[in-house]
Amino acid sequence: MTSASPCEDTRAGASLTAEPVLRVRDLQAHVAGQQVVEHVDLDVAPVGVTALLGRNGVGKTSTIKAILGLVGRSGTVELDGTDLVPLPTHLVVRRGVGYVPEDREVFAGLTVRDNLRLAERRGSTHHYDLVYDLFPELHQRGGQAAGTLSGGQQQMVSLARALLNDNQVLLVDEPTKGLAPRLVAEVSRVLARAAQVAPVLLVEQNLQVVRDLAQHAVVLTDGRSVHHGPAADLLADDELTQRLLGVHADTGDQGRPADPEAPA
Ligand SMILES: Nc1ncnc2c1ncn2[C@@H]1O[C@H](COP(=O)(O)OP(=O)(O)O)[C@@H](O)[C@H]1O
Ligand SMILES: [Mg+2]
Secondary structure, X not given: OOOOOOOOOOOOXXXXXXXXXXXXXXEEEEEOOEEEEEEEEEEEOOOOEEEEEOXXXXXXXXXXXXXXXXXXXXXXXXXXXXXXXXXXXHHHHHOOEEEEOOOOOOOOOOEHHHHHHHHOOOOOXXXXXXXXXXXXXXXXXXXXXXXXXXXXXXHHHHHHHHHOOOOOEEEEEOOOOOOOHHHHHHXXXXXXXXXXXXXXEEEOOEHHHHHHHEEEEEEXXXXXXXXXXXXXXXXXXXXXXXXXXXXXHHXXXXXXXXXXXXXO
């Protein structure tokens, strides 16, 4: 196990960051009959961005889904002192856990406006002013079927759906995946703004984005959290990033080449 001060202790029950908004201990989860999350401890800091990192297939998405209850899980996931593990997903979400899934998952046949309307959470204020301020294009394209948008625009719809509601914490899974560099910068700008509204747990392969946004980092290997610490310290340690993430810190992307065919 590797760790960086001040978060050296990854035992269940250990305090990883001061008063986290989300406190995950000994999370285990099964996907398709296989245990893909074996032992994850992580804290999401109460402000800013906590990055969840690791090579492809180590269980980052499954960890996010386990936090939400989208896959069978055990362990504890405390939000504001309440354990979410006994709750079904809709009640987890209603407590203010926003989710931006990997691969966007917009309703392709519905308009942008209806995608947003469907995302309106009961009991929450709906921040259309924030959403249209961040994404003026979505206002202009309100009547357009979401499936006809570019990949970057669909990512904006996906982010907008989560930002529409009051969130205690936002779980954002690989928002820059497959996007052209200009859109990576745009998504990064939006996430920085989002993190001012609610703390973010961000799965991200682009290390430049991690460097720009994240204060804290948690690294998974084979379904286990093996490193917790300041993101800057991890990214400054070439040997560590090479060993844990399989890339040199200054190459930017964890072995995921930019997609030249990605829609702008
Ligand atoms: N629907 C599925 N069916 C079978 N195996 C899956 C499924 N989803 C994920 N897995 C497996 O679970 C492991 C973790 O996957 P995932 O959480 O998606 O990793 P990451 O997000 O870190 O790339 C991988 O070995 C993957 O192949
Ligand atoms: Mg994933």
